[in-house]
Amino acid sequence: MAQQLFQLTNTIALLAWIPLVLFPRQTFVRDTLCKQLIPGILAAIYLGVISWKFATLGPPQTDVMTLSGLRSIFSDDFVFAAAWTHYLAFDMVVGTVVAREAIAYGIPWPLRSLSLVLTFLSGPIGYLTHLGFKLRWQHESDTPPLADPGSETDN
Numbered sequence: 001m002a003q004q005l006f007q008l009t010n011t012i013a014l015l016a017w018i019p020l021v022l023f024p025r026q027t028f029v030r031d032t033l034c035k036q037l038i039p040g041i042l043a044a045i046y047l048g049v050i051s052w053k054f055a056t057l058g059p060p061q062t063d064v065m066t067l068s069g070l071r072s073i074f075s076d077d078f079v080f081a082a083a084w085t086h087y088l089a090f091d092m093v094v095g096t097v098v099a100r101e102a103i104a105y106g107i108p109w110p111l112r113s114l115s116l117v118l119t120f121l122s123g124p125i126g127y128l129t130h131l132g133f134k135l136r137w138q139h140e141s142d143t144p145p146l147a148d149p150g151s152e153t154d155n
Contacts, residue, residue, distance in 0.1 A: 002077035005049070006084060009042060013088040013120075017095065021116045024099035035096040042089035049082035091123040098130045105137040 016038040019029045053076065062069035074080045098119055102112035111133050119126025 002081045006081040009085045017120045021113050030096050030099050039089040039092050042085050046082050046085045095119045107133045107137050
């Protein structure tokens with residue numbers, strides 16, 4: 001059952017990342033689907049699993065502030081799948097920031113897409129890639145960094 005939870009959350013995230021990479025200028029995709037709706041669903045799944053495990057097992061019996069304690073907690077497949085769901089939700093929110101800023105700074109589509117794909121696959125690496133591109137393009141852009149780039153499509 002934990003494997004099915006893992007597959008379900010990965011599929012949900014992937015199906016939202018595809019339009020975010022392809023159409024990052026569409027405000028519904030970026031600001032509603034990928035910043036609120038899907039992360040909210042993933043967060044609810046996370047909360048459900050963690051609450052269920054806490055209700056059935058009680059509080060963690062190990063020190064969660066140590067690697068060995070975390071390793072012990074994550075040995076439960078459901079807890080591990082919930083932790084992965086946590087990453088999926090937060091990486092998607094970070095992806096919306098990457099998309100918005102990349103558009104505002106005029107980062108070209110292939111590089112913006114590279115940052116988004118890397119954020120999906122390995123959150124911090126994608127975000128770091130975006131920061132590098134942002135540094136390169138921030139001096140060329142007349143658009144304020146937090147401006148709403150509009151809802152026109154972008155390919």
